[in-house]
Amino acid sequence: MNGFRSTDVVVIGAGISGLTAARRLAQAGRSVVVLEAGDRVGGRTMNLDVADGVVTEGGGQWVGPGQDRVLALLGELGLRTFETYVDGKSIYHRRGRSKRYDGTIPPLSPLALADFAQLQLRLERMARTVPLDAPWTARRARTWDATTFGHWLDANAMTAEAREMFAIGFSVTNSEDPHSTSLLVQLARIRGSGGIDHIVNVTGGAQESRVVGGTVRIAERLAEELGEAVLLDSPVFEIAQDADGVTVRSARRDVRADRVIVAMSPADAARIRVAPGLPAGRAMVQRRWSSGVESKLFAVYERPFWREEGLSGQAVTDLPVARYVVDNSPPDGGVGILLTFLGTAHAGFGERWPDGILDDPAARRSAFLADLTVLFGERAANPVAYLEKDWTHEAWISGCVGSRPPGSLTQYTDADRRPVGRIHWAGTETATVNQGYLDGAVRAAERAVDEVLNRGAGS
């Protein structure tokens, strides 16, 4: 039989969102138990060991201006950030030709640049009309929720080159096929994340900084503070509510509480049975949540040799694997690391991955190194190490970032975050600002804690 405990609030999930919620509750004088399915804290943040104390981030890694809540949390936890390396020229590679450029705008053809600008202008103009707390009330909400972001791009981009740029930006930040996400959802994200430039840029944008020691340090610090309140290896399989409270059943421990905060993506929450059953809207949001998966591939070199050639390490390309490359070296540049993302996005524009890429790590490695050699020369062909983190095989995390398909926002509105009796919903997917980001995870936690505290545990 499981052990039994009782507490004011149970938090399910020890990612940034769940642990932030637990800490804020403890700070407010509530007793709390955190149940985590996996054998580690951090969820979609984790470190990969490179060598002798050098780490690189297998999951979420960047923070940037405007992400105030995660930046405040970093400050509270005494964690420092450092800027993503972008000094020097970046590379734009398309149709077999490489061009080097300064600044943030790749040298697209003049027609494609104009096309990109008109797409950006229109999307941002549309996004400005979308209320963040209630996107479904936008005047054109029904029209925009009836189509996908990918189909809108297909219909409105005049050049393949501008459309490719959007696909790359979308792929890195959303890790899914643009044809599976509602246009309305994307407009809300554009508005809630500070605009398209902010979403795609390093300097001044969402990729500006990283956390010294890796973002998983956030979760580790929070868990250290919470101590024995955090129980690992405790997958929750049932939440049962009654008039007096809630019983949360997990593989290791059953916990009785006044309230529960479920801090994970709606897709992951779908695996927890709820009794009595969930309202139809919440059930549908969970069931139809579209999770994007993505792998991060890293090539490690003795030093960041590209810097010696005046290169930033950043590249935007149409190569088979390395569509976006960035310098992910540690703050002291003691070793050189180049990172790319392998997602599902450009497959959505009718492209197929090269054979074996999705299932064979060796094929991924050699295709990635071949691309890096095209961009950075022969020295890129022989890294001292190759690392990757493939998020398709996680037992408890079904995706990197995800979103709602067409029709879901206008039909089920705020069912993703509306409390169900004593159940409150956190996790970055329930944030209205910086949804999908670490900052959204913190904001969602703070909103769920406000709900719990303001209703009064047990009331």
Ligand SMILES: Cc1cc2nc3c(=O)[nH]c(=O)nc-3n(C[C@H](O)[C@H](O)[C@H](O)COP(=O)(O)OP(=O)(O)OC[C@H]3O[C@@H](n4cnc5c(N)ncnc54)[C@H](O)[C@@H]3O)c2cc1C
């Ligand atoms: C490859 C990748 C790159 C990213 N890049 C960035 C970036 O650069 N910047 C940025 O801001 N964000 C980035 N993100 C997103 C960011 O990592 C997430 O927004 C954030 O970590 C989500 O935190 P969370 O606490 O909401 O959810 P999660 O981290 O998913 O936490 C949920 C937790 O719940 C647990 N769980 C699931 N089911 C159960 C169950 N039944 N019982 C108990 N526990 C359960 C899971 O194991 C997990 O630990 C990236 C994500 C990935 C994967």
